[in-house]
Amino acid sequence: MESITGYTLRELRDKVSQLGMESYRANQILRWIYKKKVTDFELMTDLPRNYRLHLREIFSVCSLKLIKSVEAPSAVKYLFKTKDDHLIETVLIKERDHLTLCVSSQIGCAVGCKFCATALDGLKRNLKTEEIVDQFLQVQLTLKEHIRNVVFMGMGEPLANYDNVRKAVEIMISPWGFDLSKRRVTLSTSGLLKPLCKMRRDPLLKEINLAVSINAPFQELREEIMPLSEKNDLEELMKILREFPLPKYRRITLEYVLIKDLNDSPSMAKALADLIGKSVKRFKVNLIPYNPDPFLPYERPSLDRIMEFQRILWSKGISTFVRFSKGVEVFGACGQLRHNRNMLKSHFHESYSQMANGVSIDNCCSSLYKSNPGSSF
Numbered sequence: 358m359e360s361i362t363g364y365t366l367r368e369l370r371d372k373v374s375q376l377g378m379e380s381y382r383a384n385q386i387l388r389w390i391y392k393k394k395v396t397d398f399e400l401m402t403d404l405p406r407n408y409r410l411h412l413r414e415i416f417s418v419c420s421l422k423l424i425k426s427v428e429a430p431s432a433v434k435y436l437f438k439t440k441d442d443h444l445i446e447t448v449l450i451k452e453r454d455h456l457t458l459c460v461s462s463q464i465g466c467a468v469g470c471k472f473c474a475t476a477l478d479g480l481k482r483n484l485k486t487e488e489i490v491d492q493f494l495q496v497q498l499t500l501k502e503h504i505r506n507v508v509f510m511g512m513g514e515p516l517a518n519y520d521n522v523r524k525a526v527e528i529m530i531s532p533w534g535f536d537l538s539k540r541r542v543t544l545s546t547s548g549l550l551k552p553l554c555k556m557r558r559d560p561l562l563k564e565i566n567l568a569v570s571i572n573a574p575f576q577e578l579r580e581e582i583m584p585l586s587e588k589n590d591l592e593e594l595m596k597i598l599r600e601f602p603l604p605k606y607r608r609i610t611l612e613y614v615l616i617k618d619l620n621d622s623p624s625m626a627k628a629l630a631d632l633i634g635k636s637v638k639r640f641k642v643n644l645i646p647y648n649p650d651p652f653l654p655y656e657r658p659s660l661d662r663i664m665e666f667q668r669i670l671w672s673k674g675i676s677t678f679v680r681f682s683k684g685v686e687v688f689g690a691c692g693q694l695r696h697n698r699n700m701l702k703s704h705f706h707e708s709y710s711q712m713a714n715g716v717s718i719d720n721c722c723s724s725l726y727k728s729n730p731g732s733s734f
């Protein structure tokens with residue numbers, strides 16, 4: 358049975374026409390699903406009864422099965438099962454005044470970041486459009502408050518699943534879909550060059566927020582930490598990012614996971630500042646203190662070391678934020694998820710994965726510096 362949430366409005370209009378229904382019925386169906394959060398065709402009462410029966414035979418609304426959720430004060434982790442029995446996770450982050458959903462785009466990941474346990478399992482497959490959309494839909498169904506922000510920072514490299522992620526973004530930001538602001542959708546990538554070039558010419562994706570994992574200011578070290586970067590020249594990546602078309606007042610986030618004695622020295626901070634060079638208005642840096650995992654040989658730097666790194670970047674005029682993320686309590690962390698014996702073997706992209714107990718994103722940012730209020734980071 359096909360999942361209807363894999364269709365854009367245009368595609369669904371064509372599809373229902375082929376089924377012998379008026380094309381405007383597609384608008385009605387999607388209004389029921391995305392605006393009224395109704396997932397049973399039988400309850401779509403402005404459709405003729407024979408249409409409802411027909412739709413029920415052909416389509417399902419939800420493509421994932423919600424297996425369980427684990428709630429903590431700052432986050433909720435949802436465990437879903439796909440139709441082919443893979444498990445994926447989605448994390449709802451409760452920020453001070455809004456909700457952010459961290460969605461997965463792949464089952465596993467092929468990038469192979471050394472500090473990330475998702476890499477240990479390799480890539481199983483891309484998620485389909487409906488499986489990405491359904492993470493949002495099903496989590497929203499459990500809540501009274503609207504989810505305002507979406508970040509593609511869950512399992513997987515979203516740009517390696519370009520077409521499905523693109524279509525899911527279209528459904529998220531379209532007035533006939535979830536109608537989220539483009540400014541509130543963020544795609545986080547390890548920096549795949551070819552898809553990034555495609556993205557900068559893409560009228561839809563170039564409008565959303567872009568975050569890129571840098572993790573090292575030198576090619577050699579970056580290759581060591583992020584093996585896929587062997588094919589991805591750091592200088593070339595920075596060139597693409599410098600030329601990336603940005604909407605007014607928008608900046609690209611450079612993510613940097615700080616790992617003790619690997620990439621956390623003052624000289625690394627200076628080298629990172631040099632890499633950014635004169636483009637200080639184009640980039641901001643998120644420093645993400647590594648969250649230790651018993652299965653991986655890395656440690657988090659001391660707070661003094663983290664602050665020193667930040668001070669160096671600030672001294673060069675680079676907006677830099679330390680992001681202690683939320684979610685450790687529910688094992689919403691990179692590495693934690695994979696090794697969370699009770700849930701599943703998977704985990705999340707580093708940004709929401711390097712999570713620190715008891716320190717909230719908002720508290721951290723506002724107590725240190727004035728955070729960008731329009732940003733989800």
Ligand code: SF4
Binds near residue numbers: 469470473513514
């Ligand atoms: S950090 Fe992100 S890109 Fe790197 S292996 Fe993990 S999921 Fe993939």
